Amino acid sequence: MLDTDFFRRWMTAAAASVDREAERLTALDSAIGDADHGSNMQRGFTAVRTALEKEAPDTPGAVLILAGRQLISTVGGASGPLYGTLLRRAGKALGEAAEVSEEQLAEALRAGVEGVKQLGGAAPGDKTMVDALMPAVEALGDGFAAAGAAAEQGAEATTPLQARKGRASYLGERSIGHQDPGATSSALLIAALAEAAAGTEGSGE
Amino acid sequence: MSDERVVGIVLVSHSAEVAASVAELAKSLAGGAAPVPVVPAGGREDGGVGTSSELVAAAAASADRGAGVAVLTDLGSAVLTVKALLAEGDELPKDTRLVDAPFVEGAVAAVVTAATGAGLDAVEAAARDAYDYRKV
Numbered sequence: 001m002l003d004t005d006f007f008r009r010w011m012t013a014a015a016a017s018v019d020r021e022a023e024r025l026t027a028l029d030s031a032i033g034d035a036d037h038g039s040n041m042q043r044g045f046t047a048v049r050t051a052l053e054k055e056a057p058d059t060p061g062a063v064l065i066l067a068g069r070q071l072i073s074t075v076g077g078a079s080g081p082l083y084g085t086l087l088r089r090a091g092k093a094l095g096e097a098a099e100v101s102e103e104q105l106a107e108a109l110r111a112g113v114e115g116v117k118q119l120g121g122a123a124p125g126d127k128t129m130v131d132a133l134m135p136a137v138e139a140l141g142d143g144f145a146a147a148g149a150a151a152e153q154g155a156e157a158t159t160p161l162q163a164r165k166g167r168a169s170y171l172g173e174r175s176i177g178h179q180d181p182g183a184t185s186s187a188l189l190i191a192a193l194a195e196a197a198a199g200t201e202g203s204g205e
Numbered sequence: 206m207s208d209e210r211v212v213g214i215v216l217v218s219h220s221a222e223v224a225a226s227v228a229e230l231a232k233s234l235a236g237g238a239a240p241v242p243v244v245p246a247g248g249r250e251d252g253g254v255g256t257s258s259e260l261v262a263a264a265a266a267s268a269d270r271g272a273g274v275a276v277l278t279d280l281g282s283a284v285l286t287v288k289a290l291l292a293e294g295d296e297l298p299k300d301t302r303l304v305d306a307p308f309v310e311g312a313v314a315a316v317v318t319a320a321t322g323a324g325l326d327a328v329e330a331a332a333r334d335a336y337d338y339r340k341v
Contacts, residue, residue: 072258073258073259075255076249076253077256077281079282081258081285081286081288084289115292120285166281
């Protein structure tokens, strides 16, 4: 079973991972976006880390809802409401339970991804977060490592795609050949699940 | 005091200057329609370019006169932030609505219509109709 501390470690590990990869995320975003994805995500997850320390939510659902709310209010770019909706929907789906199973987490994330698709209007293949998140959720039944690999693969597979959502879509065919920054940060978030399961919180500063 | 129950207008842009300027423009084209609250929510709280849910929520609260609030946005995160706030259900005043309209033309149409004392449906319809105004 996954307890509140697991979810806290997941968010902390994701924050550390975003810290480590911020420059890469911004570099990817400068190719097809507005070159702020790394710093936006860093600002958001730093706020998540601070809020989790200060407010000490006491259920898995409460951790995700608090994190989602922080991302919506601090990221400042489109990834804020999108990641915020992902986590908040997932948190609401987990309800008040003190511990949840991996199956329940998978179901909750599925609900979260549906929320992301609804909010942004993105379908698979549009070169967005959805292209990493959907295969990750599908693979969660085989464990966190499998989900991480599926997300990573999904993110890499956005490279040859033409963007159909967000600022990158204005570039048309010129968006082809670049990995999507949102799919890339989604893969970091999913990879952090395995770190949380291993009991580590990452090694970011 | 039914004449004070006007629809409030919130203008959400990535840029504080754009939101504030469009608010000024709409108000002046509405003939200085004094009773309509037109509140800009532009940029991030730290002054950077982007969208702040706190600024949007504060603007909606201050524009609310009990007759609903019409929110117009520019693009991207402005749209998604308002949608995410509406989905949450408790961060914006009751009867707050994201209006699908061009930012500048829609803002002018919304403010002029709200100044007539029209309700939220009419304000929304006027703002949406601004899409049909062809320039060539």
